[in-house]
Every structure is written in C-alpha cells, then in structure tokens.
Amino acid sequence: MPLLSSLDQRAVVNALRGPGLRLVTPPFTVDIxxxxxxxxxxxxxxxxxxxxxxxxxFTDVQIAVRPHRRLFRPTCVFTSDGFQPFMPLSRPExxxxxxxxxNWCISSQQHSYLIVHAAVLARPNGQAVILPAPPGSGKSTLxxxxxxxxWRLLSDELTLIDLDSGSIQPFPRPISLKNASIDVxxxxxxxxxxxxxxxxxxxxxxRHLRPGADAIAAGWQHAQPRWVVFPQYRAGAEAxxxxxxxxxxxxxxxxxxFNYLLLRERGFDAFARxxxxxxxxxxxxxxxxxxxxxxxxxxxx
Numbered sequence: 598m599p600l601l602s603s604l605d606q607r608a609v610v611n612a613l614r615g616p617g618l619r620l621v622t623p624p625f626t627v628d629i630x631x632x633x634x635x636x637x638x639x640x641x642x643x644x645x646x647x648x649x650x651x652x653x654x655f656t657d658v659q660i661a662v663r664p665h666r667r668l669f670r671p672t673c674v675f676t677s678d679g680f681q682p683f684m685p686l687s688r689p690e691x692x693x694x695x696x697x698x699x700n701w702c703i704s705s706q707q708h709s710y711l712i713v714h715a716a717v718l719a720r721p722n723g724q725a726v727i728l729p730a731p732p733g734s735g736k737s738t739l740x741x742x743x744x745x746x747x748w749r750l751l752s753d754e755l756t757l758i759d760l761d762s763g764s765i766q767p768f769p770r771p772i773s774l775k776n777a778s779i780d781v782x783x784x785x786x787x788x789x790x791x792x793x794x795x796x797x798x799x800x801x802x803x804r805h806l807r808p809g810a811d812a813i814a815a816g817w818q819h820a821q822p823r824w825v826v827f828p829q830y831r832a833g834a835e836a837x838x839x840x841x842x843x844x845x846x847x848x849x850x851x852x853x854x855f856n857y858l859l860l861r862e863r864g865f866d867a868f869a870r871x872x873x874x875x876x877x878x879x880x881x882x883x884x885x886x887x888x889x890x891x892x893x894x895x896x897x898x
Contacts, residue, residue, distance in 0.1 A: 598650070600646055600648055601640065601641070601644050603649075604649075606637065606641065609637045609641055613640075614630075614631075614632055618630070618649075619650035619656065620640075620647050621647060621654075622647060622768070622770060623769065624757075624768065625657040626650045626654055628659040629661075630662075630663070631663060631691065633662060633673065633692075635691050635793050636695055639692035639793045642790065642791075643792040643808075647813055658699065658706070660675065660695070660699060661677075662674070662694055664688075670687075671688055672688065673686055673688050673694060674686075682701055682705075683697070687797075689795055689796065690795045690803075692792065693803045696770075696805060700754050700755060703755055704755060704856070708860065710757040710758055710760065711757075711760060711854065711856065711857065711867045712854065712855040712856050713727065713756040713850060713854050713855070714729060714731075714754065714853045715728055715754075715756040715853060716737065716739070716754070716756070717751040718743050718748035719748065721747075721749070723820050723821055725820035725823060726892070727756050727826070728828050729827055729850060730828050735829065735882070737772055737774055738774065738778040738885070739830075739888055741774060741785075741806050745786045749815060750769050751765055751767040755855075758822075758867050759819065760863050763822070764819035764820065765819060765822055766819055767815065767817070767818065769812040769813050769815075769816050772806040774803070775800050775802065779802065792804060792805040822875045823874075823875055824877075824878065825876070826879070828882065829879070830882060830883065834881045835881075835883075836888055836891045837881050837882075839878060840877070840878055843877060850868055850871070851868065
C-alpha cells in the first residue's frame with residue numbers, strides 16, 4: 598500500500614475536504630475529514646510513514662474535525678459518525694483534538710481488546726513493558742525516551758490486549774507530550790520530529806512526537822507482556838524499581854482499564870493471565886538517562 602508521504606499537500610488537503618483521507622493506523626483503518634490546514638499539516642508531519650487504505654478496505658472509524666462557530670471566537674468540533682463527544686475547542690487545537698478524539702473512538706468502541714490506559718514498548722525479542730499511569734506521572738516522557746533508545750513503540754496511550762492469547766496488538770501513534778516534557782525530549786533527542794504546537798489547551802502546551810518508521814512497519818507484530826511497570830516522575834529521585842504484589846498490581850491495572858467491567862469474565866481472565874505471567878513493579882525516576890539504564894538492565898535479566 599502507498600504511504601501518506603506519497604501524497605503532496607494539495608492531495609492531502611483535498612482528500613480531507615472531500616471524500617476523506619483513509620489511513621491505516623494498525624490495526625485500524627480511519628476515515629479522516631477536516632477543513633483545517635493544521636490538521637493536514639499535522640498528518641503530513643507525523644503520519645507520513647502510515648499506509649493509505651485501499652478503496653475497498655473496511656473502515657473501522659470515521660471522524661471529522663470541522664468548524665463549529667464561524668463568527669465571534671470561531672471554534673472547532675470533533676465528531677465520530679455524527680456523534681460529538683467533546684465540547685468545541687479553539688481552532689489552533691484542531692490537530693490535538695483529532696488525536697484525542699481518535700483515542701476516544703478506540704477506547705470507547707473497540708471492545709475486541711482489553712484496553713488499558715498505558716504506554717507499551719517492546720524489545721527486539723518481542724518482550725514488552727506496559728507502563729500504566731495517570732496524567733502527570735511522566736509516562737509519556739519515559740515512553741518517548743525509551744522509543745528513542747532502542748525500544749519499539751507499540752502505543753503511548755492505549756495498550757490493546759488480545760483477549761484470547763494475552764499478547765499485545767500494537768497501536769503505534771504519535772506520542773503526546775505536554776509543557777516541560779516537550780523541551781525535555783527535545784534536549785534528550787535534538788533530531789526528534791514534532792508536529793504542530795497547541796498552546797493554552799486544557800492540558801497546557803501540547804506537541805506530538807513522530808513515531809519511528811520501524812514501529813509503524815511492525816504494527817501487526819504482536820508482543821508478549823513481560824513487565825508491568827507503574828512509573829512516577831519525582832524531582833530529585835534516584836531511579837528505583839520496587840516489586841509490587843500481584844493482587845495490588847491487578848487492582849492498579851483494573852483502575853487504568855477502559856473496558857474491564859464491560860468485558861466481565863473475559864476481562865478478568867485477561868488481567869489474571871497478565872498478572873500471572875508478568876513482573877509487576879513501581880518505578881520512580883527523575884533523570885531520563887538513569888531511567889534508560891534501569892530499563893536496559895531490566896530487559897537484560
């Protein structure tokens with residue numbers, strides 16, 4: 598399949614305005630429509646290595662980011678199949694709204710997986726670490742740093758656990774960074790590629806880090822969960838892993854799941870398998886270099 602990068606800017610803009618830009622973000626096919634130049638810009642900057650869907654390919658998600666009010670403080674609105682899950686936002690937030698909206702579509706609609714609010718990355722041998730954490734924990738900063746130091750990005754926000762095998766289906770997407778984390782990763786990896794900047798959002802300043810082409814190309818290669826690590830950034834803290842009891846780990850995972858209760862017995866069985874097979878830990882850190890060394894030693898055990 599051709600990649601998005603094979604299209605020029607005019608073709609991307611026309612597709613978004615007209616029939617829709619149909620993009621494969623493994624394992625889903627997404628139909629995207631928008632009249633905002635910043636959405637086209639963000640897609641071209643961050644999704645160039647993603648395949649374009651064929652005309653007969655099934656579409657899993659249909660979304661649009663369009664103007665809501667044209668006079669006096671114009672805003673944009675996100676819709677999925679005509680449903681509007683969020684309040685309108687300012688026009689400069691249109692691309693960030695697309696990213697947040699796509700996350701919402703998957704977490705609220707795709708129940709063939711157990712979905713956890715967690716980053717997940719894998720080593721070359723296919724063993725994966727799941728990083729569940731609430732906002733403000735440093736999860737995405739740590740995820741970005743690991744993805745830039747040899748770990749394959751499977752997802753920054755949504756860990757998709759196969760209900761039958763317990764393996765993890767990748768959903769590689771741009772990594773969302775906020776406020777000071779943007780400069781932290783820019784200093785950590787000066788050659789990293791970022792998308793459009795959205796200022797003064799409800800989360801502060803937002804930019805997305807482009808995932809590596811290798812992560813996207815491997816978007817259909819499942820990984821096996823080997824570790825579940827609950828990260829927490831603390832200023833001045835020494836990098837430290839501590840073991841977590843399986844019962845405590847189970848409950849912490851359930852608190853970060855989107856559809857655990859909906860899936861009932863299947864969700865319980867999937868978490869029980871995961872907790873039984875993976876090492877459960879908490880992780881405190883302050884310096885990314887120390888965190889990278891700790892995770893390198895973890896994967897060498």
